[in-house]
Amino acid sequence: MGGPDFNKLPDPSDPVTVGGRYSDEQLYALALYVYSLKPPPNPNQFDKIAAHGKQVFESQGCPACHTPPLYTSNKLTPAEGFKVPADHLAKYDILPMSVGTDPGLTLSTKRGTGYYKVPSLKGIWYRSMFGHSSVCATLEDWFDPNRVKDDYLPTGYKPYDAKTYAVKGHPFRLNLSDEDRNALITFLRTL
Ligand code: HEC
Numbered sequence: 001m002g003g004p005d006f007n008k009l010p011d012p013s014d015p016v017t018v019g020g021r022y023s024d025e026q027l028y029a030l031a032l033y034v035y036s037l038k039p040p041p042n043p044n045q046f047d048k049i050a051a052h053g054k055q056v057f058e059s060q061g062c063p064a065c066h067t068p069p070l071y072t073s074n075k076l077t078p079a080e081g082f083k084v085p086a087d088h089l090a091k092y093d094i095l096p097m098s099v100g101t102d103p104g105l106t107l108s109t110k111r112g113t114g115y116y117k118v119p120s121l122k123g124i125w126y127r128s129m130f131g132h133s134s135v136c137a138t139l140e141d142w143f144d145p146n147r148v149k150d151d152y153l154p155t156g157y158k159p160y161d162a163k164t165y166a167v168k169g170h171p172f173r174l175n176l177s178d179e180d181r182n183a184l185i186t187f188l189r190t191l
Contacts, residue, residue: 039123044190053187056180060173065095071121071191079103080169082114101169105133125189129156135167139185145174 016022022030044050057063067073077095078084080103084094092115099116106112116132128137136142137155146152147167154165176184 040126042123042125042190044125044186046190047186049183050187050190052180053183053185056173056176056184057187060176060184062172065118066121072118075118076113076115077118078115079106082107084114099170099172101131102133102167121188122191124191131156131167131170133157135165139188142170143174143176143181143185148174 021027057066065073065075065077073093073095075093075095078098080098080100082098082103088094094115095118101116106114106116124139130136130139130142134157135154136144136147141147141155147154148171150166151164152166153163154167159165173181173184
């Protein structure tokens with residue numbers, strides 16, 4: 001008895017779940033509720049190491065895509081192998097380059113669009129499983145230069161049956177010194 005059961009999953013026999021649609025009013029109310037949610041307070045201090053990391057972030061071209069204050073440009077980036085249709089250029093905000101991550105999910109699935117979107121780095125301190133397919137469990141793994149090698153074993157999602165799997169793409173600054181990489185990650189965790 002009492003409050004709502006937060007473990008309850010949508011009922012698969014519910015007509016709305018199987019292809020119906022909630023009313024515009026209901027969905028608008030849901031959107032307002034989602035917008036009203038506040039992130040937890042960030043426990044990480046902006047210290048000297050984070051200040052150094054901010055310099056690394058700014059000097060390494062990250063803000064071109066992860067643009068403050070949202071830490072995303074909100075742009076789309078075409079997956080490798082996707083030819084952008086001419087009319088999309090007028091309709092969408094599209095980066096002229098791919099970041100080279102695995103195109104499988106966006107090119108070979110029913111809901112794939114051919115694009116990935118630049119994710120925001122806000123609140124990255126309380127998230128894990130980075131990359132669109134959740135291949136890297138931690139930021140340390142995302143910036144590990146070994147992740148692009150064929151004998152790499154991802155710390156997050158691994159393709160079925162794969163013994164090893166190279167996490168290709170997003171090659172930005174995998175070549176940092178340990179000190180700069182740690183500082184960069186310390187800074188990211190303050191966002
Ligand atoms: C050309 C645009 C571009 C640049 C430059 C860029 N990124 Fe990204 N970043 C992306 C895209 C697109 C993704 C999503 C990749 C994916 O889903 O596999 C991403 C993902 C990430 C992620 C994982 C976020 C998540 O929620 O999964 C982090 C962390 C990140 N970038 C940090 C950085 C840092 C730090 C730099 C600078 C060294 C940088 N990026 C430079 C476009 C860019």
